[in-house]
Amino acid sequence: MDNPKGPGSAIRRGLAYLYSPDGLFWLVAAWVFYYVTYAVWGKEAFASFVASLGHSGIHRFMYILLFSVAAYNAASFVRARFRRSPALAIMWAVLPAGALVFMAGYFLSAAYRIDGVQFVMEGDQVRPPWQAAEFRAGRVTPGLDPEFMAVDGSESLVFAYEPRIAIQTGMASYDVGVFPPTYVEGTYYHVLDFGIAPNISIRRGSREIRSGYAIQRLLPPGQLDEFQMPPMPYRFTLRMSPVRTAQKGSSAAEIYSIEAPVYDVAIYDSGNAVFRGSSAGDVTFDGLSMSFERPGYWVRLEAARDPGLKVIAAGIFIMLAGAPLMIIVLAIRLYVALRAE
């Protein structure tokens, strides 16, 4: 016969209290107290908490414990009220169910997500470290019109379209945009940024010495970027300049081109400027000449392997559905309670 004072009985009583509404209350209170204390006296409490879910056993254990206690209490509550009013019980249950799904997804993402970022142009390899297969980047669709306008030196730029890139696996081609991310054989991809890559050729006389694309952040126009072409000792700086201007009243609009851009070019050798001028004219320095062909386009591609992404999204949708239902349930309970007086 079970000894009511034995250790087994004590463990059972302890678990019963832990999985009761009081237990849930104290678990949440403990987490709140821990978090706020860390936030006041430590640094970046939330980021530390999320990072801890990725590598700390104790944090993971506490999170899973909290999740299980919350789920148990939610299920008990629904079961207890189901007999009285099945409809109200189900309506009440949607929001907590969504919150639990969200919690589960958040844990999966925090604990198991791997991600990486790569600058990619058409023809580049796309191969995140966790992926065995190698993909290839296809055509990049710019986020801007071939010619676009910037007004009165404004530095802000919102893209006219969503930049996109095609990712080609051996079997299929996937069109990857900015949002939502595209799922390609176990990995999510999306575009984080877009820019132009000047196509540069450097010659000595008729002989080409170096050529290639330089991934540069030249957007919005006015941004200065630089690159080098080892083993050449030069440092090259570029800035987009307008292909023409349009004046209307007191406003001046500068027209830029991403298909045939013009650059302000400066070339330095050991800190000394050996050339300053526009790419519209001849760019010559130290017996060399530099020319710009039609640019390529690059995107900054983010890849992530994340088992929790869809779960988080599902949890959000369920909560959005459950929130108005919960308000209705609470209003009905309040009405019934007040009417009973």
Add this chain to the structure above:
Amino acid sequence: MNQFALEAAAVGAREALKLGAVWLVLSAMLEATGRRGLAKYFYAGVSMAALALFLSFSLPAGIAAREFLARLNGYVFFVFFFLGIVVLYQMQRPAWGALQNYMELPLKAAITMLSAFYFSPDLAGSSMFLRELGAMRDAPHAVYVSAAGGFGLVLYITWLSADRLRRRIVRYFATGQFLMFLALLKFLGGGTRGLSESSLVPDVQRGVMKLVHDFIHQLFVFLMVPDHPMLNTTAWDFIGIFFGPNMGMAISLLILVFLPVMYLYRGLTMDVPGVDEAKTGAERRLLRSGEKRRRARLAAPVALFVAAMLVSWYASRGEQAGALYRPSPKPLIEDKGIVVIPLTDPSMDLFDGNIHKFSVLRDGKDINLLVIRKSDGTLAVTLDACEICPPEGYGQNNENVICVYCMTPIPVDTLGKPGGCNPIPLDASITQSEIRIAVSEIDARWADVHTGKDSEAGGE
């Protein structure tokens, strides 16, 4: 009476008002429950807090001490708010009555320690402020006398009206309500600077909004939502709502008032105990109405807390919006590949805790630098740009540096570390008299901002 003396008197009055209000409510509750003897533990706690006041005279009144006291005060608000919520909810549980039997012994120690904990940062901080006020006026004694006068006058008025007020207010307070009242007092009057910073509202707002911002930001990272204008304007405006100050304010307010509101809701909807055992309808009605009246009285302080939160939250919204400090950069001249920022320039004090900006002309464009003192006394020297956002620079809001583009708050003490929204650190040589930065270092770090090639594969 001059301006400084008036302000000192007002500070003294403010501290006396808090002390008097707490004493009034506590003594009323103790008297009502036949526990007047516990009052001496409250006096002991206040005495310990007064000790902190005198100790603070021996501490240097610097930025580090002020920041520590500001944090401590915010933490005290949280502790009492937390205790208030816990006790309010436990009071609605059947086990509360039995639990109270176990609380007698720790109650005396708790009253002493909590009283000391509650009043220490207020008294220490206010005394530090008065010291600074006295130093500005060059007549510290006049300031202290004014503060003592304000303190004594308000305390005397409180003592005179105590008997009349105690009888009226005791019906509205139980333990949980008292703790919420303490939290509210701290929230509205816990500032330790002058009258312009009397409340903790901005500090609490910042803290909770940072949590909201960090949570939303992390969620967007998980969902792979871009946080830059890569989408069309409509979609970006929709996403921007979640990062906007209105959303942060609303969610952070919801976090603070949700539990008190749920307490009020439960009070209205919970069954009245003992009604089923009543023999007659009249008895049942009597029981129900008595219990409802009791709950309504006890709900009043909690409702007051919620109302005060709502009003003060949105009243200080205007302060938040305009509070971003963005100084104009001072130009630096390059000399033999080095730029120098003097530490002893009479027109600026790099150690005043504010951000200082400087500009260096490179290839026809100004590159801005940022210098700020951290709480450990060292200077952080960075670019006025991060690796992620368009370089619109940073502003300052008390102990945070704020990215102007994405409004991410960055604690000052984390400056100097690279990554994320942090301004890009510069390798600078700091001597006794100046900061020296190589122009090549500025160029290299600025190039990192624009190419983004520091940690990624790809390229030409």
